[in-house]
Amino acid sequence: MQHQGRFNFLVFFIVLLCVSVKASARYKFSHRRRSVQERVNSNGRGDVCADRFDIRLHVEDIIGPNWNIKKQGKSPCRTLVVWVPKKTGFTEFVKVNEHNEVEGGFSIAIFCYALQKLPFNVQPIFKPFVNDTGQMNGTYDELLKHIENRTCEAVAGDVTIRGNRAQYVSFTTPYLSAEVYMLVHATHEWNQTLWTFLRPFTKRLWESLISAYILIGITLAILEYRAKNPKFVGPFYRQLIMVIWFPISAFFFHEATLSSWLTLDQLRPKLPSSFENVGYQGGSFIKDLIIEQYNCSGHNLRSLNSYEDFKNALSDGSVNAVFDELPYIDLFLSKYGSDYMKHGPINQESGIAFAFARGSPLLQIFSEAVINVTESKTMMDMKRSMVSAQCDGDDDNAVVMGGDDW
Incomplete structure (x- = not known):
């Protein structure tokens, strides 16, 4: 009995020791995460290309631990302030949480991959373009004007190259095509006869x-x-x-x-007879395009802020069509495609790219880096991942980024 009591005491001591070690490790990890988050908040930045501690900041894990190794080239900008849009929906490309922290997104991943391919080191400082209430501080045009004449600043996100925007910023090579399509109901056509x-x-x-x-x-x-x-x-x-x-x-x-x-049975797009009552993605240039191309008054055009808004507006008849760029239309169809179809292209755009101030010394070499990224296998993998995430009904962009896999 005496030996049995000693054995039980030894087992109890070992279990207690293991629990203590595990709790200590968990506390240290939690403390490190809080320290990183406090540093991000105090600096007003989200270093999503290099931060390992926050579970949701996994871009480094995609491009490898040596993304920011010392390089021989001399950088014209040791730090680069990168402004990003904040939207309540369509967060597959850039996701900013309720605390105004940049969590990731397809565009941010491409931007970080391009940084990795530069011959010199550049430290990105990601800043959401928000106002005092934490909402987007204006339209995309106002976001681009914000970096005018600022040499070491850029805009990363789903920014479409437009002629009027090129007057005050310069764009890199596009990393996505951006034709404008019309999203409409699909009608079942069955008019077959004996002959x-x-x-x-x-x-x-x-x-x-x-x-x-x-x-x-x-x-x-x-x-x-x-x-x-x-x-x-x-x-x-x-x-x-x-x-x-x-x-x-x-x-x-x-x-x-x-x-x-x-x-x-054949599906056909149910095209609207009038374009006075259609929807578009809020904050984009699409509204002006509809008014210009279809000579609309614009009074009944409806701003929509998510894929669910697209679906609900088309389902309840508040709009008879939705206009948007091809990547968004394809993502919508991957999730709700059984009853809807795309029609177009309605308008040919130059593409989606990153923006730098005119005359920025980073523009040319960053464009070359973007080309290298878009030609790589990684680009196709991320596109497939984004589509599969939509098919699974997953709104978490960590899947798109590869931390939890477009």
């Missing part, structure tokens, strides 16, 4: 095709009969049926192309 199969060709062509197939069938039947093929040995009516069946099977059942075209 629908006759539609593809004219009467004379049908006569020529049928005659040619019957002639070929007769020729094959004669050759097979002379070769004493057992399938062609039998009554005359059976041989006649096989000759007639040949053109039918060749025309309608070979890879099922014509038969499927004629019989399958």
Whole structure:
């Protein structure tokens, strides 16, 4: 009994020691996270390219631990203030939380990858473009004007290259295409009749095709009969049926192309008769484009701020179409695509890119870095990840960034 009591006491002591060590480690990790977060808040920046401690800041884990190694080149900007937009929805590209901290996003990842490929070190300081209430401090045009004549500042986000914007900033090479499409309901078209199969060709062509197939069938039947093929040995009516069946099977059942075209239910976009009552992404240039291109009054155009707003507005009939750029439309369709279709392109845009002040010494070399990133396998992996995240109904952009995988 005495030995048993000593053994129990030893086991209890070991368990207590393990619990103490684990609790101490958890406290140190929590303390380090708080220290990092306090540093981010006090500096007004979110160093999402290098910070390892916050679970949601995982860009370094994507591009590797050596993203910010010492490089030989001399940087014209040792630090780069990077302004980012803050939106309540469409956070796949840039996500800023309620504490005005930049958490990540597709655009931020591309920006950090491009920084890694520069021949010199640049320390990014990410700052949300917000007002005193924590909301976006104006439109995208006002965000771009904010960096005018500021050499070592930039804008990272889903910024579309536009002619009027190029008057006060310079853009890098685009990393995404940005054609404008129309998002509408999909209608089921079924207007087939008994004689629908006759539609593809004219009467004379049908006569020529049928005659040619019957002639070929007769020729094959004669050759097979002379070769004493057992399938062609039998009554005359059976041989006649096989000759007639040949053109039918060749025309309608070979890879099922014509038969499927004629019989399958087909989806068609339900285009609006008027563009006075359509939606667009709030804060973008799309509203001005609709008014200009369709000569609308603009009074009934509706600003929408999320994919759910898109869906609800189209479902309840408050808008009969939504205009937006291709990446957003594709992401919407990946999530709600069964009842909706895209139509277009309505307008060709130059693309989505990063913005620098005119004359910035970083512009040219950063554009080259963006090209290298967009040509890499990583770009395609992130695009697929963003789409799969939408299909899974996951709103957490850590998936897009790869910390938890477009």
